[in-house]
Amino acid sequence: MTFAPPNHSRTLDPQPGMPAWIRGARSDSLEDVAFSSGAALSQLHLVLGCEDVPQALLRDRLALRAAEACVAFSGRPERAAELRDAVHLLRPGDLPGPAGEMYLAWRRAVERPVSVKALARALPHVEASLIASWLDAGRGPPVTRVAMVLEAVWAEAPRADVPALVLADAALAQALGWTHVVPLVAAGLTRADLRKRGEELRMACHRALLASAAEALRLSADLSRRVAHLKAVAPRLRARGAGEAVEMFLIRDAVAPAALPLPDRAARRLCDRLVELGAVRELTGRDTFRLYGV
Known part of the structure; x- marks a missing residue:
């Protein structure tokens, strides 16, 4: 079984799911x-x-x-x-x-x-x-x-x-x-x-x-759904460096505010704003040392 390399220029439905006849296979x-x-x-x-x-x-x-x-x-x-x-x-x-x-x-x-x-x-x-x-x-x-x-x-x-x-x-x-x-x-x-x-x-x-x-x-x-929403709200972010910050969320499972290309306070505010917009989630449930991800 061999497949041709994926063609990343294609636009397909990213939500086809797994057909029931495959999921239910038992043998x-x-x-x-x-x-x-x-x-x-x-x-x-x-x-x-x-x-x-x-x-x-x-x-x-x-x-x-x-x-x-x-x-x-x-x-x-x-x-x-x-x-x-x-x-x-x-x-x-x-x-x-x-x-x-x-x-x-x-x-x-x-x-x-x-x-x-x-x-x-x-x-x-x-x-x-x-x-x-x-x-x-x-x-x-x-x-x-x-x-x-x-x-x-x-x-x-x-x-x-x-x-x-x-x-x-x-x-x-x-x-x-x-x-x-x-x-x-x-x-x-x-x-x-x-x-x-x-x-x-x-x-x-x-x-x-x-x-x-x-x-x-x-x-x-x-x-795919979460990233589409993040991209949709990104133009509403006014902080300098917000675009670079969004790019980090698009490729990383989790991001600490300190890793973002903004001053500490601005980074925390941006993360809070993204959570408010429903674009990212706070992943730890803590008040400090927080991590955020799509």
């Missing part, structure tokens, strides 16, 4: 599950070619889901809120901690087009030659490649779950002609799946991609 047959996951990836492929979908923002939010899954696999307690704090409230000289490092790896993995160099930047503790070797281990149809890359990494580095899962998504992107890593594999797997090999692992990957593609479609529709 113990590898052939049937493979057919369903292929259909789900085909639906997602169309959305990734739609210019109305905020692609960078979608990838960044999926990176958070993938990081949350990896943190859970490691037995750590941090979830999405703590991961956002660990990365977006990081001050110069601070260390993000183990969970924050996982999140940073995923964020860096989705930022740049897929390449060994970009993946080495995301996984600084893994040699580029090893990344290239593991990616080359994948052969055959896309999901088979995913499983083969996972097995190749775990054979040499049994505890390297984050590199294995990042490279699995990179192999999927390369197989499907996607320009960037789209985090799908990790969030759909269970901890028990990480111990599977051979046909059992391929079955787990198909099921993971079926579930994650459905979630990515739902998320893309939600983000």
Whole structure:
């Protein structure tokens, strides 16, 4: 199964949803599950070619889901809120901690087009030659490649779950002609799946991609609506630097006021104004150290 690269000049309906016959697929047959996951990836492929979908923002939010899954696999307690704090409230000289490092790896993995160099930047503790070797281990149809890359990494580095899962998504992107890593594999797997090999692992990957593609479609529709509203209210913002600030919200899962290109007080006022306009949400529920996102 191969797809042509997405044509980002197309304007498609970004809210097609997952057909019921795909969502409701239940089978113990590898052939049937493979057919369903292929259909789900085909639906997602169309959305990734739609210019109305905020692609960078979608990838960044999926990176958070993938990081949350990896943190859970490691037995750590941090979830999405703590991961956002660990990365977006990081001050110069601070260390993000183990969970924050996982999140940073995923964020860096989705930022740049897929390449060994970009993946080495995301996984600084893994040699580029090893990344290239593991990616080359994948052969055959896309999901088979995913499983083969996972097995190749775990054979040499049994505890390297984050590199294995990042490279699995990179192999999927390369197989499907996607320009960037789209985090799908990790969030759909269970901890028990990480111990599977051979046909059992391929079955787990198909099921993971079926579930994650459905979630990515739902998320893309939600983000498309929210981004359209943000763009609609943007002309009403009068603060200097507001345009650059809006651009940051269009590509980042979460933004701290301190990260915006405005003085501190002006940045906080802008965020409050965007919340008032229903264009962004305050994500923490706190009175201080707040984070905002579409």
